[in-house]
Amino acid sequence: MKFGIYYAFWEKQWGADYEGYIKKAANLGFDILEISCASLDEVSSDDVKALYEAKEKYKISLTAGYGPKPTQNIASEDSKVVNNTLHFWEKVFKVLKALDIDTVGGGLYYYWPVDYTKQINKPSDWERSVKGVSKLADLAADYNINICMESLNRHEGFLINTALECVSFVKQVGKKNVKAMLDTYHMNMEEDDMREAILQTKGYLGHFHVGENNRRLPGQGKIINWLEIAKALKNIDYSGAVVMEPFVLTGGKVGNDIKIWRDMSDNATGEMLDIQAAESVSFLKEIFKKA
Numbered sequence: 203m204k205f206g207i208y209y210a211f212w213e214k215q216w217g218a219d220y221e222g223y224i225k226k227a228a229n230l231g232f233d234i235l236e237i238s239c240a241s242l243d244e245v246s247s248d249d250v251k252a253l254y255e256a257k258e259k260y261k262i263s264l265t266a267g268y269g270p271k272p273t274q275n276i277a278s279e280d281s282k283v284v285n286n287t288l289h290f291w292e293k294v295f296k297v298l299k300a301l302d303i304d305t306v307g308g309g310l311y312y313y314w315p316v317d318y319t320k321q322i323n324k325p326s327d328w329e330r331s332v333k334g335v336s337k338l339a340d341l342a343a344d345y346n347i348n349i350c351m352e353s354l355n356r357h358e359g360f361l362i363n364t365a366l367e368c369v370s371f372v373k374q375v376g377k378k379n380v381k382a383m384l385d386t387y388h389m390n391m392e393e394d395d396m397r398e399a400i401l402q403t404k405g406y407l408g409h410f411h412v413g414e415n416n417r418r419l420p421g422q423g424k425i426i427n428w429l430e431i432a433k434a435l436k437n438i439d440y441s442g443a444v445v446m447e448p449f450v451l452t453g454g455k456v457g458n459d460i461k462i463w464r465d466m467s468d469n470a471t472g473e474m475l476d477i478q479a480a481e482s483v484s485f486l487k488e489i490f491k492k493a
């Protein structure tokens with residue numbers, strides 16, 4: 203099993219200088235750094251080259267995550283928006299391929315976070331989303347990329363809230379490179395049984411996010427049963443990445459989008475955040491060894 207961390211643990215804005223984070227992730231004991239697709243459509247080829255060299259130098263693999271903007275909604279009723287979305291992803295997929303990234307996950311089937319002041323019609327959005335994701339899958343296949351549909355909690359999305367809905371969506375799209383994706387933070391809100399939810403994704407799970415129920419680092423809480431989760435992933439022969447996605451800092455676009463309204467870092471300095479991340483990944487490695 204390979205373990206990763208999403209760069210935004212340290213950031214207040216989406217998108218960053220990932221080179222520094224590649225080095226940091228390696229030093230802290232991670233195998234993977236997850237980056238955001240935000241602005242990857244505009245990144246220069248020099249920057250891509252520098253990132254590639256950094257990840258080779260530090261022996262770090264990269265994965266990518268994204269919450270599409272409303273103008274990047276693959277399920278939009280407006281065909282112009284759908285075309286714009288495909289155009290965005292084509293540019294991003296080229297960059298991902300250049301960085302050896304074969305896994306991108308998130309609420310890729312809609313936009314994020316959903317604006318609930320607007321009328322919701324789940325059946326028709328679902329239908330358009332299946333069609334849109336099918337097109338996106340064909341585009342991603344040209345670059346050997348798996349696109350992973352993350353099951354999100356009800357406050358952030360309405361199309362896919364559970365493992366069962368996720369697998370049903372993936373089956374309906376019916377493309378080899380479209381996979382299911384779970385995140386313990388979202389699961390904790392929507393599933394009856396974390397173990398059962400993981401077992402339901404057998405054969406379909408492409409990416410896995412971990413975090414405590416309140417998005418603190420794995421090992422900092424006592425609500426989620428990590429050994430049970432590790433055992434369930436073993437049980438379904440999951441061989442993908444386990445990427446932690448902790449959010450503990452208030453402020454900025456990240457703090458606002460994730461809704462962090464109190465400091466959850468114990469007033470940590472940058473150095474303390476690093477120590478906490480290193481402790482968390484060694485905690486996860488121990489748990490998975492035991493499973």
Ligand SMILES: [Mn+2]
Pocket residue numbers: 352385411447
């Ligand atoms: Mn996640």
